[in-house]
Amino acid sequence: MNYRTPKPQVDTGVAHPARVYDWLLGGKDHYLVDRQVGEKLPPMAKATARQNRAFMHRVTAWLAGQGITQFLDIGTGIPTEPNLHQIAQHINPHARVVYADNDPIVLAHAAALLISTPQGRTDYIDADARHPAAILEHAAAHLDFSRPVAVSMIALLHFIPDTDDPYAITRTLIDALAPGSYLVLSHGTFDHHPQLGDQITGAYNGGGIGVTSRTREEVVRLFHGLDLVSPGLVPAPHWHKNDAAPVDERSAIYTGVGTL
Numbered sequence: 001m002n003y004r005t006p007k008p009q010v011d012t013g014v015a016h017p018a019r020v021y022d023w024l025l026g027g028k029d030h031y032l033v034d035r036q037v038g039e040k041l042p043p044m045a046k047a048t049a050r051q052n053r054a055f056m057h058r059v060t061a062w063l064a065g066q067g068i069t070q071f072l073d074i075g076t077g078i079p080t081e082p083n084l085h086q087i088a089q090h091i092n093p094h095a096r097v098v099y100a101d102n103d104p105i106v107l108a109h110a111a112a113l114l115i116s117t118p119q120g121r122t123d124y125i126d127a128d129a130r131h132p133a134a135i136l137e138h139a140a141a142h143l144d145f146s147r148p149v150a151v152s153m154i155a156l157l158h159f160i161p162d163t164d165d166p167y168a169i170t171r172t173l174i175d176a177l178a179p180g181s182y183l184v185l186s187h188g189t190f191d192h193h194p195q196l197g198d199q200i201t202g203a204y205n206g207g208g209i210g211v212t213s214r215t216r217e218e219v220v221r222l223f224h225g226l227d228l229v230s231p232g233l234v235p236a237p238h239w240h241k242n243d244a245a246p247v248d249e250r251s252a253i254y255t256g257v258g259t260l
Contacts, residue, residue, distance in 0.1 A: 010104045015207030017159050018077045018105055024049035029078045029109065033207060040203035042196050048252040051236035052155050052186050053080070055255045058240050059184055060084050063150045063257075064091035068182065070149040072139050074129050074173075075156030076101040079112040084152070085122045093117040098139045100125040129156060130164050132172040148180035155253065157222065158188035161212050170222045179260045183226055186236060186255045187219045193252060200252075219254050226258030 015037045019030035023038040024046050030038075038045070063071070069092055073084050076099040082090075085097035099113050099122070107126055116122040125138045136145070143149055151173050160166045174183060190197040190213040197213060204211040220233055231238060235251035 010108060015204075015209055016103065016105055017204075017209055018103055020204075020207070020209070021049055021155065022078045022080070025053060025080060027078065027080060029105065037203050037207035037209065040199070040206065042193075042199055044193070044196070044252060045200070048188075048236070051251050052253050052255075055186055055236045055239055055253075056084065056152075056154050057082065057087060059152075059255070059257060060087040061091060062240055063182060063184070064088045064095060068148055068150045069095050070143045070147065071095065071097045072100065072135075072143060072149055072151045073097065074100045074132075074135060074151065074153050075159075076106055076113065076124075077154075078106060079109050083113060085113065085116065085120070089117045089120045093119040096121045096143060098123045098125060098142050100127045100129070100135050100139065102126055102128040129153070129169065130160065132169050136173070136176050145176055146178055148178055148182070150182040150184060151177065152184035154184070154186050155188070157185065158212055158214065159210065161210055167221060167224070171224065174225055174258075174260070177260055181260050182229075183223060183258045184256075185219070185222055185258075186253050187222070188213050188252055189215065189219065189254050190252070191215055191254075192235065196252075216254060219256070223256060223258035226260060229257040229259055232256065 012031045015033045019034035020037050023030040023035050071088055088095040110124040113124050114122050123142045127135045127138055157166045201211055233254050233256035236253045236255045237251055239255045
């Protein structure tokens, strides 16, 4: 287990996506400025955060059930149990999980992400999602990219503007993967509630957080070169729904899994 250990410089006067998400999930790792952003979001934002988290739980268990033993989670966020490695290693204790994030608040909590089973391994990389080649280089010290790897970017790319080319980011990651690998995405959208777009964008922008909603067609493009796993790109509650999944309801987030 390892991660870089510079002293995190957390700016408590500026809102942060990971802390807003923590507030939406009912967590405690946020500040007044984050709560102020969250309170300006429509009520459905809390349901969407729960839907997104439930998707992460289901898709990780599904991937582990498919025999995937290597995971690269980019844009990790603040640890909220169960974390990805806890789900994967519960199914396969030998699973290896690498988390990557460059947010000071996540770095401050990184130790919680590194509690692995004796048979497996978890690691944390302090790295920027906008530089996927650097992430891959660091992750290669812990994961074997000649074998299948599941790369996940959960609720991340809607914080990456078009000027930073999210399509190039996913292309770089996909090009590094072996056959049998997977790309997991969840992405914010206004497709199902366009009347709330201005309120959501305004709330985040007011807190200094840029957010880019994308349509279904725009999100599908992120999977270019991959085959979408059934049921395809769907609202979060609809992906492999089971008894533990949220009830069918409108969702502000698309979810999908592509495979080589």
